[in-house]
Amino acid sequence: MDRExxxxxxxxxxxxxxxxxxxxxxxxxxxxxxGRILRAYGVEEPEIFATPTGIFICLSQEEATVIRRVRRxxxxxxxxxxxxxxxxxxxxxxxxxxxxxxxxxxxxxxxAPLPAWLDVPVNGLGAAAATMLVGGTLDGVVPAFFVNLxxxxxxxxxxxxxxxxxxxxxxxxxxxxxxxxxxxxxxxxPVGPVVAGGIMILxxxxxxxxxxxxxxxxxxxxxxxxxLEAFVKVTALAIGVGSALFLVGGGAVL
Amino acid sequence: xxxxxxxxxxxxxxxxxxxxxxSAILWSGLCGLAAWAGYDLSRQLGLPDPAAIFLGxxxxxxxxEVLARRLHHPAILFAIPGLFPxxxxxxxxxxxxxxxxxxxxxxxxxLARALLFAGLLAAGLAIPPVLFRRxxxxxxxxx
Numbered sequence: 001m002d003r004e005x006x007x008x009x010x011x012x013x014x015x016x017x018x019x020x021x022x023x024x025x026x027x028x029x030x031x032x033x034x035g036r037i038l039r040a041y042g043v044e045e046p047e048i049f050a051t052p053t054g055i056f057i058c059l060s061q062e063e064a065t066v067i068r069r070v071r072r073x074x075x076x077x078x079x080x081x082x083x084x085x086x087x088x089x090x091x092x093x094x095x096x097x098x099x100x101x102x103x104x105x106x107x108x109x110x111x112a113p114l115p116a117w118l119d120v121p122v123n124g125l126g127a128a129a130a131t132m133l134v135g136g137t138l139d140g141v142v143p144a145f146f147v148n149l150x151x152x153x154x155x156x157x158x159x160x161x162x163x164x165x166x167x168x169x170x171x172x173x174x175x176x177x178x179x180x181x182x183x184x185x186x187x188x189x190p191v192g193p194v195v196a197g198g199i200m201i202l203x204x205x206x207x208x209x210x211x212x213x214x215x216x217x218x219x220x221x222x223x224x225x226x227x228l229e230a231f232v233k234v235t236a237l238a239i240g241v242g243s244a245l246f247l248v249g250g251g252a253v254l
Numbered sequence: 255x256x257x258x259x260x261x262x263x264x265x266x267x268x269x270x271x272x273x274x275x276x277s278a279i280l281w282s283g284l285c286g287l288a289a290w291a292g293y294d295l296s297r298q299l300g301l302p303d304p305a306a307i308f309l310g311x312x313x314x315x316x317x318x319e320v321l322a323r324r325l326h327h328p329a330i331l332f333a334i335p336g337l338f339p340x341x342x343x344x345x346x347x348x349x350x351x352x353x354x355x356x357x358x359x360x361x362x363x364x365l366a367r368a369l370l371f372a373g374l375l376a377a378g379l380a381i382p383p384v385l386f387r388r389x390x391x392x393x394x395x396x397x
């Protein structure tokens with residue numbers, strides 16, 4: 001393999017790995033897919049090290065290395081699925097690496113499968129439904145929907161202002177309490193389950209579970225990083241809720 | 255029983271907000287329902303909470319693997335939204351909230367519980383892929 005083609009293949013593999021990581025794939029999958037792409041182009045013995053904040057690929061036989069930083073992480077399942085499918089196609093029939101890279105970039109930019117205006121009501125619906133799962137009763141379902149709308153409004157405003165995630169989580173937690181207290185004074189709905197349901201989407205239960213999944217598969221660096229990320233998030237939320245409870249003078253709401 | 259449709263709805267909503275492909279959305283809801291049912295039924299059989307969580311995750315993992323092979327998507331497409339009804343986020347949040355209210359013993363207990371549940375979920379999800387890779391039949395479609 002000549003120098004130019006090797007560089008193109010490395011670029012392709014690194015970009016695919018970075019997109020997977022940005023879309024919320026676990027480390028084992030990222031390393032697996034990057035390795036599969038490299039082997040599809042006949043690269044022997046690649047060393048791949050993926051963490052939630054960056055991917056390192058080294059071709060030990062050819063003395064070539066690439067490092068790709070991953071700066072933001074969300075969850076985009078459609079992109080994980082598309083990259084996965086593309087990597088399988090490449091194994092069956094390797095495309096020109098430049099062409100494959102264009103496809104990866106197209107996947108990274110592909111719009112959501114459902115229209116964007118659905119986001120807000122769907123999140124609200126999720127919060128409303130989750131209220132029942134965290135020990136709420138039927139009279140908490142509709143209030144949780146509206147409390148979640150307040151939470152989302154605060155979140156969007158923070159993102160628009162460019163505040164860090166931890167601050168926006170803090171404000172989201174506080175908003176949930178303000179909304180729930182308002183509805184409690186007005187309609188007498190229970191505060192605890194409504195707050196819990198309203199912030200259900202933000203609470204990093206999934207991040208905790210993914211951290212443990214990485215730990216089980218032996219990716220300890222990633223497990224530690226994700227665990228810490230989850231801890232910062234849950235602390236910010238709880239501090240927001242705690243200080244708002246102090247402000248509205250509510251006691252222990254759980 | 256009344257919670258079951260809400261588990262379905264939660265997972266569907268999560269699947270949409272996590273941008274699941276259209277063909278996977280309702281199946282993700284089914285995964286959430288299965289996970290919740292596995293958890294709830296085990297609890298009604300008198301099993302302790304941790305065991306019920308583990309069984310729920312196991313059911314979810316098995317269903318996700320089956321769906322992944324049928325629908326040709328990676329299993330995490332179904333596992334992530336399906337996990338949501340069982341995920342211990344609210345427990346962790348309650349733990350930190352208790353800590354912030356100076357109720358240290360209860361808070362630490364809650365956090366330990368959250369960590370335990372997350373570990374059990376991860377363990378339950380880790381088992382089915384291994385089984386399927388071992389005895390999964392002809393077309394192997396790893397995760």
